Amino acid sequence: MPKISDARRDARRNEILEAARRAFTAKGYQHTSMADVIAEAELSTGAVYSYFEGKRDLFAAVARHVLGRRNADLVEAAADGTPPAPADVLQIVLDGVLSEGLDLRLLVQLWGEATVDPEMRDVVNGGVKVLRGAFVTALRRWFEVHPEHAPDGAEVAAEELVPVLMGMGQGFIFQSAMLDGFDRAAYLDGVRRLLPH
Template identity: 45%
Template sequence: MPKVTEAHRAARRDEIVGAALRCFAAKGYQRTSMADVIEESGLSAGAIYGYFAGKQELFAAVAARVLEARRGELDARRAHGAPLVPGQVMATLIDGMRHEPFGHVIVQLWAEAAVDPEMRGLVQSVLTRVRDTVRPRLVEWASAEPGRVQGDPEEWATRVLPVVLGAVPGFMIQREIAADFDEEAFLRALPEVFPH
């Protein structure tokens, strides 16, 4: 029997995550079953379960892929000059999220996390990763701009991080519910609202 290479395993795993992302985007998290992911991927159940124990592990993998794409966008935007101001960090993060096919499912997942302890644990792990992505960028900006923030840059970043991250649910909920919500105006306003 030929040995499966690590590259092949990584490609197969990525293929499964892509199928799960498409299913979650089309049906939402709750209405997506493992059978849906198996059908979408075109793989056998054994192939899927060889990589993921179930739907929650798939959700975590999809969230990790989405977050990694946002980190790449932040790094690319930062590569062109000075540290991004907090509003630019959030505008970049939110702009990328709104173009994900998975984006509209996020509000559903937050609602589920409020009542389902297992889902809460998954969403909290994603939130921790988002915090770990944004906080160093806040510290970098505050360190490059002495006198612009009160106190030590590390302490300032810790203090304002929950407020800054509040822009994400604000955007996502209004986008899903408010008929007159102007996405572009929201993104343009972020650098005005947060320190710059």
């Protein structure tokens, strides 16, 4: 039996992740079964299980996949040599998550699962670590260009602002998912007024 190339293996894995994202978005984590994902992927059971151990592993992989791409968004935003301001950093990440078509309720579900499931907690902490690193890098670059906002240095300023920025992002996600009539634009306008610019 011929081996499939690494590129084809990666493409198949991404197809499964997209199918899982659609299935989880349609039914939520608790109500989605592996059979739902397999049907959405239009693959055999064996094909899906050759990439993922089960629903938890798949849900974690979807979250890592979506969050991992946010670093690339931030790098691209600074490609012209002008680092984005803190509010823009947050907006780039949130716009990227929204552009994935991911139902924000899934992230809230992931956080909820992480409070009672140590493996999901590890997934959340891993995703946050990646995102935190991307935020620190982007903010440090901005503070280097705007030292007037960083009296103790760019690295210190970035490290101090990251938890605040991440909290604002989580607030946006939670309120978008849970509150009817939440005004995303007004929220981001408020963030822009509060953060250094």
